[in-house]
Each structure stands twice: as structure tokens, then as C-alpha cells.
Amino acid sequence: MTGIDGFMYPNEVELQWSVLIVLYPFLTGLVAGAFILASLERVFQVQAVKPTYRLALLTALSFLLVSPLPLQLHLGHPERSYEMYLTPHRTSAMAMFGFVYLWYLMAVLVLEIWLDYRREIVLLSQSTVGWKRAIYRVLTLGSTNISERALAIDEKAGWLITVIGIPSAFLLHGYVGFIFGSVKANPWWSTPLMPVVFIFSAMVSGIALVMLLYMLMMWARRQTIDMECLDTVARYLFYIFLIDFSLEMLDLIHRIYEADDSFRSLDFMVHTKLYFSHIVVQIALGTIAPITLLALTQVIKISAVLRKRTYVAAGCLTLLGIFAMRWNVVIGGQLFSKSFLGYTTYKMGLVTREGLLMAIVLTVLPFAILWVLVKVLPPWPARESDSLPSVTMAH
Amino acid sequence: MNITRRHLLLLLPAAGVAWKYILAGTPEAAPNYRLSDHWWGMLIDLPKCIGCGNCVRACQAENDIPDGYFRTWVERYHVSDYDIENPQVDSPDGGKRGFPPVKNAEGKNFFVPKLCNHCAESPCTQVCPVGATFVSPDGVVLVDKEYCLGCRYCVQACPYGCRFINPKTNTAEKCTLCYHRITKGLTTACCESCPTGARQLADLKDPADPIHEFLKTHSVHVLKPSMATHAKVFYNELDGAVR
Numbered sequence: 001m002t003g004i005d006g007f008m009y010p011n012e013v014e015l016q017w018s019v020l021i022v023l024y025p026f027l028t029g030l031v032a033g034a035f036i037l038a039s040l041e042r043v044f045q046v047q048a049v050k051p052t053y054r055l056a057l058l059t060a061l062s063f064l065l066v067s068p069l070p071l072q073l074h075l076g077h078p079e080r081s082y083e084m085y086l087t088p089h090r091t092s093a094m095a096m097f098g099f100v101y102l103w104y105l106m107a108v109l110v111l112e113i114w115l116d117y118r119r120e121i122v123l124l125s126q127s128t129v130g131w132k133r134a135i136y137r138v139l140t141l142g143s144t145n146i147s148e149r150a151l152a153i154d155e156k157a158g159w160l161i162t163v164i165g166i167p168s169a170f171l172l173h174g175y176v177g178f179i180f181g182s183v184k185a186n187p188w189w190s191t192p193l194m195p196v197v198f199i200f201s202a203m204v205s206g207i208a209l210v211m212l213l214y215m216l217m218m219w220a221r222r223q224t225i226d227m228e229c230l231d232t233v234a235r236y237l238f239y240i241f242l243i244d245f246s247l248e249m250l251d252l253i254h255r256i257y258e259a260d261d262s263f264r265s266l267d268f269m270v271h272t273k274l275y276f277s278h279i280v281v282q283i284a285l286g287t288i289a290p291i292t293l294l295a296l297t298q299v300i301k302i303s304a305v306l307r308k309r310t311y312v313a314a315g316c317l318t319l320l321g322i323f324a325m326r327w328n329v330v331i332g333g334q335l336f337s338k339s340f341l342g343y344t345t346y347k348m349g350l351v352t353r354e355g356l357l358m359a360i361v362l363t364v365l366p367f368a369i370l371w372v373l374v375k376v377l378p379p380w381p382a383r384e385s386d387s388l389p390s391v392t393m394a395h
Numbered sequence: 396m397n398i399t400r401r402h403l404l405l406l407l408p409a410a411g412v413a414w415k416y417i418l419a420g421t422p423e424a425a426p427n428y429r430l431s432d433h434w435w436g437m438l439i440d441l442p443k444c445i446g447c448g449n450c451v452r453a454c455q456a457e458n459d460i461p462d463g464y465f466r467t468w469v470e471r472y473h474v475s476d477y478d479i480e481n482p483q484v485d486s487p488d489g490g491k492r493g494f495p496p497v498k499n500a501e502g503k504n505f506f507v508p509k510l511c512n513h514c515a516e517s518p519c520t521q522v523c524p525v526g527a528t529f530v531s532p533d534g535v536v537l538v539d540k541e542y543c544l545g546c547r548y549c550v551q552a553c554p555y556g557c558r559f560i561n562p563k564t565n566t567a568e569k570c571t572l573c574y575h576r577i578t579k580g581l582t583t584a585c586c587e588s589c590p591t592g593a594r595q596l597a598d599l600k601d602p603a604d605p606i607h608e609f610l611k612t613h614s615v616h617v618l619k620p621s622m623a624t625h626a627k628v629f630y631n632e633l634d635g636a637v638r
Contacts, residue, residue, distance in 0.1 A: 007484040009467045009509070009556030016547040016560070076545015076565030081524075083544065089526035092549050095526070184622065185518060187555035338556055339638035341484055 006342025015334045015346050018354040019069035023362055025176045025198065026326045027067040032173035032199070032368075033206015034060040035109070040236065042162040048232035054379035055217065056210045057113050060371035064105055068206075070362055072099070093179045104172045108165040114141070115158040117377050122146045135376065173202040180329060187262035188333040200244035205322035207237045208290075212315040217309065217374070227304050231297075234311050237295035239319070242277060243371055245287055248325075265340035268368045273335050273343055278328045286321015290314040413604040425578045434600040435572055436627030437586070438506055438609060443593035445533075446471060446506035451491040453588035457573065462560045465489040466570040467510040474636045477550060482636040498602035507637050508571040508594060510585070511536060511557040512626035517568075519549035519558060528567060534599070534627060535574055538568045546637055555624045572596070598629070 004013060038056035072078050088095035103392075106372030114121075122144050125136035174195040181194025189395040212234045218225045256261060270278055293314040297307055331346050398406075446469055454460065469490030473483040487494065490506075497504050500593045511534050520528050520536060527542040528549055543566035550558040550567060561568040572585035579597065583588075586594045597606035609615070609631070616633040617626040630637075 007486070010463075010468050010489045011550075011559040012556045013463075014559070016550045071546075074546075076547075076560060077543065079543050080542070081523045083542065087525055089523055091521045092526075092548070094522065094546065095524040116519070128584055179548075183518075183522070183552055185552055206461045334551075338554055339484065341638060345561075 001229060001251055002349065003345030004342060006337070007339060008337040008342045008344050009339060012337055012346055015331070015344065016089070017330055017334060018074065018346075018349055019331075019356065019359045020074045020354050020362070022323075022327045022330045023359055024067060024207070025173075025222075025330070026323050027063050027070070027362075027366065029173055029198065029202035029322065029326070030206050030209050031064045031067060031104075032062045032169040032202040033204065033208075034063070034210050035169045036203050037207045037210050037233065037236070040164050042159060043166065044100060046232065046236075048065060049236075051226045051229045051380070052214050052233060053209050054377075055374075056212055057109065057116065058208075058373045058377065058379055059210055059213060059271065060101055060206070061109050061113060062366040062373060064101075064109060065369055066366045068097075069365075071358075072356065073362075075084075080359050084280055084360075093175070093182055095134065096175065100172055100175055104168050107126045108161060108168050112161045112165060112286070113377070114139075114159055115154045117148045119151055119182050128153060138317070139340065139376075156267060169202075169330075170199055174199050185338060187260070188336070189329065193247060194329075196252065197244065197247050198277050200240060201322050201325055203240045204237065204244050205319060207233060207240065208315040208318035208322075211237060211275070213370075214320075217380075223380075224366050227307070229237055230308070230311060234294060234297060234307075235316070237292070237314075237318070238298060239289050241287075241294065245291060248287075254368060262340055264338050269332065269336050269343060272277050273345070274328055277322050278332065282321050282324035286317055286324050290317040290321065298308070402548040409601040410492035428578045428580075433598050434627075435534045435574070435577060435629060436597045436599055436606070437510070437583075437605055437628065438595045438597050438615075438629050438631065439541060440593045440595070440631045441505060441507065442632055443591040444469070444506040444508055445591055445593075446490060446494050447516070447590060448490045448493045449588040449590060450508060450594060451489050453584040454570075457584035458571070459577075460568075461562055461635040463611060464561065466557075466568070469506045471504065472507060472634065472636060473497065473499060473502055473504050474634065475499075476517060481637055482638075483638075503634075505634065507630070507633075508585075509555065509557070509618075511553075511572075512624065512628045513554055513570075513572060514624035514626050515630070516623065516625045518554065518622070518624060522548045524548065531574075535572045535577075536569065537571055537574060538567050538569060540564055540568075543567050547583060554619050554624065597627075598630070 034056045037049065038053050038060070041049050041053045052286030056123050072081060075081055084095055084098045088098070118140070121136050121139045123146070125133060125140050125144075146326075179194030180189040180198075181191055183189045211230065214233070215225060217232070255266070258269060290313075293310050297310050302310070334344075335346065351357045403574060448469060450467055451465065454465075456619045458466060460466055467489075468486055470484050470486045471490070471494050475481075475483075483499075485494070494506075498574065513530075513534060515534065517530060517536050520526075520530055523529075523543075524546060525542060527540045527544065528536065530536050545565045545567065547560060547567070550560065553569075558567055560566065573581070573585075573586060576583060583594075583597045586596050595606070597604060598604045606629075606630060610629065613631050615629045615631050617629060618633075618637065619626075
């Protein structure tokens with residue numbers, strides 16, 4: 001049979017989880033990572049990253065809204081997915097998805113964004129006209145009290161939600177790692193390190209994305225980039241990337257040293273079918289290259305312009321590397337036979353329900369949502385010329 | 396139209412006949428079958444398997460399995476004297492049409508029929524997000540087609556490669572141990588069609604079932620015992636090279 005080397009169990013020839021299931025951990029990882037970056041300012045008082053705070057929250061929301069779509073599109077019976085809410089199977093890791101997702105969306109992200117923007121929403125509901133006014137009025141949810149006391153309560157509540165949000169972000173993505181890490185039938189996935197690696201790689205990708213978006217938006221608005229902010233974000237990216245890389249290497253060294261019954265098969269796969277995506281893209285281009293670039297900015301004194309360019313290159317390579325990591329986990333885990341005697345090939349469709357075109361649409365969609373969110377809820381302070389009117393409705 | 400008593404007397408039997416046809420779509424009842432009296436498994440007597448593929452064909456006909464998918468299949472192992480840990484295995488079209496002659500006379504060759512192991516601790520039922528797949532009280536792992544989401548997590552979780560997604564229903568599918576037959580006192584299609592008796596349905600709760608004597612007197616193993624799934628498909632004289 002074409003695409004088959006050696007022996008596969010007959011039902012293994014067809015891959016079950018496609019590029020959409022690669023996208024799912026990639027998108028949720030960006031959510032968790034962006035939120036952790038936001039929490040740096042809110043909870044850990046890293047004031048330097050304040051300019052990215054709101055952008056990080058809106059980025060997290062945009063990607064969170066899209067993250068269940070790949071799962072939904074992949075189901076054989078999407079119309080039955082609500083059953084996961086009605087009759088969740090308690091022993092299934094996947095059954096918790098709906099609850100973890102809703103918790104994170106409604107109890108953490110939406111609430112935190114609303115509290116943080118409440119003052120602006122109320123003021124905009126007074127200063128705008130027409131349909132904009134209607135939108136902002138709805139967004140106030142009838143809560144128009146923006147007295148100092150009310151805002152102080154918002155601030156405290158927002159802090160508390162962020163504190164709850166940090167373990168929630170870990171839960172969201174650690175849980176995604178657990179979905180793979182707990183499959184004992186699959187030695188490529190089955191490791192207790194999987195959720196931890198997923199969490200750290202999520203932070204890396206989310207921070208890289210917000211860093212890139214911050215630079216892009218500042219450039220688009222012809223504003224000066226706050227270099228202290230950018231350097232701090234890049235520094236955190238560098239540190240967390242080092243931890244992530246160390247964990248992945250620990251997993252790799254452990255596998256090589258133990259060399260259990262699956263090793264021969266997996267090792268062969270990494271050197272053949274996964275060589276390009278794993279060794280070249282994930283490890284060389286997507287990990288060692290950006291870590292080296294970020295390390296250079298830490299040890300060598302270079303100009304701001306060059307630093308910015310380095311950060312852009314490192315950020316793009318990081319996202320490429322983390323996407324490759326998700327690819328290698330999801331697709332790589334299905335290329336070898338559970339008999340350890342053969343390999344199959346993934347043939348991606350182009351315009352099918354789970355094909356390349358759909359994957360591209362789902363990757364672009366969060367950016368479109370973010371564009372709308374940024375228009376409705378600008379993440380940066382208002383300019384002098386269009387500053388908000390003073391408080392008029394303090395109760 | 397006024398319905399008189401006479402009309403009613405004529406209509407009622409007609410309605411009864413119509414109702415019978417409506418009920419014809421529901422599964423046939425098995426009134427004497429008690430779930431708690433059975434604990435099903437299967438014995439595969441490997442030295443008896445001749446790789447004819449009858450079981451695969453019978454299963455596909457009985458259960459309307461699409462081409463290219465298998466509830467059961469037969470593998471042929473070739474184990475070289477010089478490399479017993481790395482056997483060569485083939486299963487052309489699941490062994491449905493038998494096997495071509497062996498090219499390599501060195502080493503040993505044997506057939507291994509495979510099917511769902513109906514694990515008592517099955518990883519596939521553990522991961523199902525809605526409980527659409529379950530272990531029945533009489534020990535058979537089943538899938539509710541009306542309830543399955545088609546998420547494919549169970550296919551990933553099965554260590555034996557026994558599950559697939561049926562392209563007609565878009566739901567998970569696997570061997571049911573011919574549940575529609577065994578609950579009526581019949582054996583499975585594969586067991587019935589096996590010309591050498593290599594496959595035998597076993598009821599572990601039936602003290603008179605020959606499986607008990609067989610397990611006492613033979614060297615019997617399950618596949619991949621390290622997976623700790625409490626598999627209930629027992630292989631007589633299972634070679635260590637079998638995966």
C-alpha cells in the first residue's frame with residue numbers, strides 16, 4: 001500500500017487526528033501564554049510590561065473564541081457535541097474540555113476584560129453616538145457606576161480574578177497536554193512530562209505572539225515602541241523558553257537512555273518521516289535559533305533598531321517552532337504502528353473539512369476577531385486629541 | 396365518520412398488525428438471556444489457525460463492514476532464528492483472502508487472528524467523553540452509534556488497533572463479539588465459520604464452558620499484558636514475538 005513502510009495494524013493505516021487537532025493545542029497554548037504575560041503585570045507587578053497588558057488579554061480572548069472550532073469541525077457528529085456538557089463521562093480527560101473552556105472563557109477572561117474596561121465602556125457609552133453608543137450601552141451590562149470607590153472594587157476584583165486565572169491558564173493548557181500524555185497505548189505521547197511541557201511551550205508561544213502583535217500595532221499606529229517593555233517581554237520569553245527547552249531535552253534524553261521497547265521504532269521515525277518537522281523545524285529553526293537570538297540580545301549591547309529586528313525574527317521562529325512541536329506531537333504520534341513494526345504517512349487534504357484551507361481560515365480568524373476587539377476596546381491609552389470626557393455620572 | 400363498535404372490532408386487528416411492523420425495526424428480544432449470568436471472552440488456539448481468512452469474511456458479511464476496515468483480521472508472523480525480537484508481519488487486506496506462499500523457509504511462520512480484546516479495564520471506554528462506549532454487564536465492549544460523537548479518542552486509546560471510524564456512520568466501530576447472536580444462544584460469525592475450531596467463544600461465568608479446562612491445562616496468554624487492560628481474548632501458545 002502506498003505510504004506504508006513495514007507493518008501497520010490494518011485499522012491504523014488512516015490517521016485519526018488531522019491538522020485541525022494540531023491547531024487545537026496551538027491555539028489554546030497561545031491563549032494560556034498571552035494570559036500569563038498579562039498576569040505578570042497584574043499579579044507579579046512587573047510594571048515594565050504594562051503596555052502589553054490589555055493587548056495580551058484581548059489576544060487571549062480572540063484565540064480562545066476560536067480554539068474549540070477545530071475540535072468541532074473534526075467531530076464525526078458535531079451536532080452531538082453538546083452531550084459533553086449534558087452527560088460528561090467522568091473518567092474521560094476530553095469530557096472536561098467543555099467545562100475547563102467555559103470556566104476559563106466566562107469566569108476568567110471575559111470577566112477580567114470587562115472589569116478592566118468598565119470605566120472606558122461607561123464613558124464611551126456617553127460620548128459616542130448611534131450604533132456605537134448602543135454597543136457600549138449593552139457592554140456596560142447596566143453597571144454605570146464609575147465612582148472612585150466602584151473602580152477600586154473593580155481593581156480588587158480584577159486582581160483576584162487574575163490570581164484565579166493563573167492556575168486556570170495552567171489548567172487549560174496542562175489539561176490539553178494531559179489528553180495526550182495519558183494515552184498509555186501511545187509511547188510517543190504517554191509521559192507525565194507532557195502537561196508540563198505543554199504549559200511551558202504555551203507560555204513561550206503566547207508571549208512571542210503578544211510581543212510580535214505589540215510591535216506590529218505600534219508600527220501600524222506610528223507610535224514609538226516602549227523599548228523597556230519590549231526588552232522585558234523578550235527577557236521573559238528567553239527565560240521561559242530555556243525552561244521549556246530543558247524540559248523537552250529531559251524528555252528526549254530520558255527516552256534515549258531508557259530505550260524501551262518502543263524506542264527503536266520512534267527513533268527510526270524521528271530520523272526519517274519526522275526528520276524535517278522535528279529536527280530541522282522544531283529543534284534547529286524553532287528552538288535553538290530563537291534562543292540563540294534572544295541570548296545575543298541579553299549578552300551583547302546592540303542598538304534598539306537591531307534589537308527590535310532580532311525580536312521579530314526570534315518571535316516568528318518561536319511561533320514556527322511551537323507549531324512544529326504541536327505537529328510532531330499530534331501527527332508524529334500517529335505515524336508509527338502500535339505494533340512498532342511499521343509507519344504510515346499523513347496525507348493532508350486541501351479543501352476538505354479537515355484540510356489545509358480550513359486550517360488557514362482557523363489560523364487567520366483569531367486575528368480578525370482581535371482586529372474587531374481592538375476597534376471596540378482599544379488596548380492603549382487614548383491620545384490627547386481624542387481623550388475621554390471626564391467622569392460625569394459618578395454616583 | 397362515526398366509528399361504531401363494529402368498525403372498532405375490524406380496525407383493532409389491523410392496527411395490531413401495523414404495530415407489529417412498526418416494532419420490526421427494534422431489536423429482537425432475547426427473553427431468556429440474563430446479563431448477569433455471562434462474562435464473555437474468546438479463546439484463540441493459535442496452532443490450529445491455518446490463515447484461511449474465513450473469519451474475516453464471515454465477520455464482514457455478518458456485520459456489514461466497509462472494505463478496508465476490520466473488526467477482525469489475521470496476521471502472519473515470520474520470526475527469524477537470528478532476530479526473534481523483530482518479526483516480519485503481513486496481513487494483506489486483513490488476511491481476508493488468505494496469504495501468498497511464504498518466500499523465506501528459514502525461521503518459523505504462524506498466523507495470529509486479532510479482534511477486540513473486550514478488556515475488563517478497557518482504555519477505550521475510559522477515554523470516551525460521553526460514555527458512548529462501555530463494558531456491558533456481560534463483559535462485552537460495545538459502542539452506542541446513536542450517541543458516539545466521532546471524536547476518535549477511543550481509536551487512539553486502544554493499544555491493539557481494534558477500532559476504526561465507520562465512514563458510513565462517522566462513529567467508532569469495533570468487534571461486538573456478535574452481541575446480536577450470542578445473546579440468543581448462538582456463537583459469533585467468526586467462530587462459526589472457522590474450519591479448524593481455532594476460535595472459540597468462551598463464557599467465563601459458565602462453569603460447564605470448556606474454557607476453564609483449557610485455561611488449566613494450556614499455556615495461555617493475552618496480548619500486551621503490560622497494558623494491564625484485563626483482556627479477555629486468550630491466545631494458546633502465543634509466541635513472544637507477537638505484538
